[in-house]
Amino acid sequence: NAGVTQTPKFQVLKTGQSMTLQCAQDMNHNSMYWYRQDPGMGLRLIYYSASEGTTDKGEVPNGYNVSRLNKREFSLRLESAAPSQTSVYFCASSTDRNTEAFFGQGTRLTVV
Amino acid sequence: GQQLNQNPQSMFIQEGEDVSMNCTSSSIFNTWLWYKQDPGEGPVLLIALYKAGELTSNGRLTAQFGITRKDSFLNISASIPSDVGIYFCAGHPRGGAQKLVFGQGTRLTINP
Numbered sequence: 001n002a003g004v005t006q007t008p009k010f011q012v013l014k015t016g017q018s019m020t021l022q023c024a025q026d027m028n029h030n031s032m033y034w035y036r037q038d039p040g041m042g043l044r045l046i047y048y049s050a051s052e053g054t055t056d057k058g059e060v061p062n063g064y065n066v067s068r069l070n071k072r073e074f075s076l077r078l079e080s081a082a083p084s085q086t087s088v089y090f091c092a093s094s095t096d097r098n099t100e101a102f103f104g105q106g107t108r109l110t111v112v
Numbered sequence: 113g114q115q116l117n118q119n120p121q122s123m124f125i126q127e128g129e130d131v132s133m134n135c136t137s138s139s140i141f142n143t144w145l146w147y148k149q150d151p152g153e154g155p156v157l158l159i160a161l162y163k164a165g166e167l168t169s170n171g172r173l174t175a176q177f178g179i180t181r182k183d184s185f186l187n188i189s190a191s192i193p194s195d196v197g198i199y200f201c202a203g204h205p206r207g208g209a210q211k212l213v214f215g216q217g218t219r220l221t222i223n224p
Contacts, residue, residue: 090154102157106154
């Protein structure tokens, strides 16, 4: 039971570089989410996808783009990384609206 | 708005003591969820609540969905060392589509 799988687990980027964080779930869930976690600030929603083919902005979408490639995969892209995007990123998925979400192990990103 | 205020932000207790934490909002929520996060890991679901007034237990943990639908609490009885970690409340706000928002977390430290 893999659940929610994120890659990579760790990444260091230089300012201005781009990269894509990958997320895949094997639970046949409809909804998927991307969060960032900074010390003392809990988890803040970046983008979410209620179903395949749809995406919506969360609380902190600026500087990010997402793609819901298919039902299993939801990727997060940083086009031009900035030090303020240094954070731990979590992907999550849930079966439908108003249900519990299950999380991946996280990607620790450092932008220097 | 749809912000969740979680209290307390941190707790220092003796092993064996009971713990209580809560989450409040000015908005109505359709779902309340409680998660625990260990260092270097993603949040893990502890309890999910779906109806106003619902009281649910999971071992030594008990959580309730407030009657007003604007709050929830989590109690841990007879704490043990493995309860150490960060506890998050989360919820789906009414009218918030698929959004799942989080509180700031309660860091629990236990002195043996």
